[in-house]
Every structure is written in C-alpha cells, then in structure tokens.
C-alpha cells in the first residue's frame with residue numbers, strides 16, 4: 001500500500017508548491033539568490049521531471065518505489081517531497097499516511113472500487129491540487145446479498 005500512496009502523492013501532490021524566504025545569499029550553480037528573496041518550490045514539477053524519473057514519468061507505476069524512495073529518485077531525495085523536507089516539513093505526515101491506510105483497508109475489505117464513467121480526469125491546482133469535477137467512483141459490495 002505504501003507504493004500506491006507514494007505514487008499517488010508523486011503524480012498528484014495535494015500541496016503542489018511551497019515557498020521559502022532565503023536566509024542568506026546562496027549560490028546555486030550559476031544562480032545567485034539574494035537574502036530575503038522569496039522563492040517558490042514547485043513540488044509538482046519535481047515530481048513530473050522526466051530527467052529525474054524517466055520517460056514513464058506520467059504513468060501511474062507504484063512499482064517504481066519497490067526498492068525505496070532513494071532508488072526511485074536516483075538518489076535525488078528532494079525529487080520526491082509531497083510533505084516537504086527539512087525542519088519545517090509536514091508534522092502530520094505519519095498521521096496522514098496511517099489514516100489513508102486505515103481508511104483504504106476498511107473500504108477494500110468491504111468493496112471493490114471502479115471509476116464512474118462520469119469521471120473526467122482534470123487535476124486542478126486551486127489552493128490544493130484537487131479533481132476539478134470531483135471524483136465519482138462506484139462501490140461494489142464484496143458481500144453477497146444472500
């Protein structure tokens with residue numbers, strides 16, 4: 001389940017960008033970033049960079065994480081940061097991941113899920129990344145009616 005959660009967060013990071021204020025002058029390659037400048041870190045762009053992830057970057061392939069995040073990112077740890085990194089990263093990461101696993105386990109013990117024909121795939125960045133027209137699914141009970 002970890003692999004599926006990682007791959008979902010890679011393709012559709014709810015927090016698709018974060019900002020940071022530069023604490024001191026920094027040189028990044030040929031780029032000099034002056035103190036106090038506010039920079040935007042586009043998490044979603046890092047997650048969709050074919051140079052980091054390969055030509056199959058846009059495909060949903062949970063197995064890319066089978067040997068861990070480091071291997072999947074070719075040891076560019078910052079390439080996968082749905083919860084941000086460092087001392088101001090998400091304090092709810094463990095809670096959110098555990099909650100997702102519990103909810104999914106409870107649903108999948110009782111139902112199979114298929115997408116509704118009404119679903120239109122349109123990830124939409126509005127404060128958080130969200131499905132623009134909702135996420136219509138059909139639940140089929142695993143228990144027979146008898």
Ligand code: HEM
Nearest residue numbers: 014015018019082083084087088089090091092093095096
């Ligand atoms: C899938 C679910 C979640 C994602 C993808 C997520 C992602 C993030 C990201 C990227 C940040 C850094 C924001 C920034 O620096 O501007 C953040 C910060 C934070 N998150 Fe989450 N989060 C999630 C769930 C939660 C939950 C469930 C909680 C609380 C129970 C939570 C509490 C926080 C707090 C308090 C911060 C601020 C930490 C700080 O600034 O020191 N998050 N989150």
